[in-house]
Amino acid sequence: MELITEAGDERIADYRALTDVELRTRWEPPHGLFIAEGELVLRRALRAGYRPRSFLVEAKRAGQVADLDGAPVYGADPEVLEQVTGFHVHRGVLASFHRRSLPPASEVLAQARRVVILEDVNNHTNLGAIFRGVAALGVDAVLLSPTCADPLYRRSVRVSMGEVFAVPYAKLEPWPDALAQVRDAGYTIMAMTPADDAVPMQRLTGAQRLRPALLLGAEGPGLSRQALAASDLRVRLPMRRGVDSLNVAAATAVACWELTRDDDFEEEPDGAAGAVAAAAPAAEPETSGPVTSARAEELWAVAALSGDDAARAAWSMPDEGRSPGEQPGPGEPVERERELLLGGEDRG
Missing domain, CATH: 3.30.1330.30 (Ribosomal protein L30/S12)
Incomplete structure (x- = not known):
């Protein structure tokens, strides 16, 4: 040293x-x-x-x-x-x-069966959570529009718990014209939208599920008109209690589960996702006792997936790098959680 x-x-x-x-x-x-x-x-x-x-x-x-x-x-x-x-x-x-050179989109598409395509997802926290969900739920790759955030930016890597290293990804450009390349590779492009005329995902036919390309937009604006027009069909997640949308990372995870739930697979404890179970400590109360860094990162990523702003504020990592204007407001449950995050053995 x-x-x-x-x-x-x-x-x-x-x-x-x-x-x-x-x-x-x-x-x-x-x-x-x-x-x-x-x-x-x-x-x-x-x-x-x-x-x-x-x-x-x-x-x-x-x-x-x-x-x-x-x-x-x-x-x-x-x-x-x-x-x-x-x-x-x-x-x-x-x-x-x-860094390594990214593979061309054509190579990623040829080696995958199911992919997620992201348009303008420029929030590093959401992007990292999406990669973690994609890895956990068995989707094969991610394609990014040119304006998406960098998967290898520190916060994206941290929130994904390193799953950005396990999931193949590529840039899809020029955008949105390159969506035609996805269709030509044999995929059905499914645009996620809360529109009433969108097909509920549980009603997708077997043929539509064969080689899906799930297309999602940034939180807030959603997909552009051009991206929607380039899709083969529009799909949505059924909602209750008047809720019309989810956080983009949570929506991606639920949609990926819907596409892969009939798979016959066994868990892989020795894979990247399984390493979390091996490295993380046993479950601990979320409001008392020391929480190690590895456990805290998991809790933080789960909070990010939830789309609950208060939960994300509570489990924000102390070094998240917010500017003063982005700091949690008065009354948000941060201080105790930060004490917990800093307690106990650091396991990375």
Whole structure:
């Protein structure tokens, strides 16, 4: 381990200002890197074949990465880490990885049977939760319009619990003309919309379920008119009690379950999703006792999937990188949960 004593040390330039979304968006893709946060996530990146550039750890936790090689390990005191990154690195370890070239959409489509297509989903939390749901529910790949958020941005990676490394994805462009490429590959493009004339998903025919491409838009505006026009049919999730929509990540998860519920499959405890069960502690009360970082990340991702703003505020990670204007308002149940998030052993 090489000790870092100053935040300006050029050896750790990859980790500067991690909470500045605009800066990181300009810096990471052109320089061909991304950041993984937490031991569990960085080990998933390694298992997926991503090549590390460096590891940055709290000096006293260097043992967490003692078995890793292939890149330099830098250690620093917590104060230096916070100066560099812009937040308290309570998981104790970060890693910088080389990006890989994305495969063409045609290759992803050829190797998949069921895909999710996203238009303008530019919220990193939603994108990460979508990838986690896609991985868990057996959909094969994700296709992104050019204006979607970066799946390898730190928050997306963290919320997905590293499942962005397990799910193939590609850019679909030019948009929306490239949707014709999906249809030509034999898929039925199903546009998710709350419109009354949309087909309830449970009424889809067997033929329509053979090779579905589920098309979803950003939370709020939904799908564009052009994307809707390019779809083969419109589908919706039945709602009750006057609710007309769900958070886009929750809607994606429910729709994926509907498309895959008749599959004959066995759980894969040794896969990426199964690693959560192996790494996370036993279930703990959500309002009392210490909650480890791994458990807290799971609770936070579940809250993100729920679409409940209060729940998401309650389980927001302390280093989420909000600007002052985005901080939770008075009365939101944050302080106790943040204490819980910081308690107990850090397992990444």
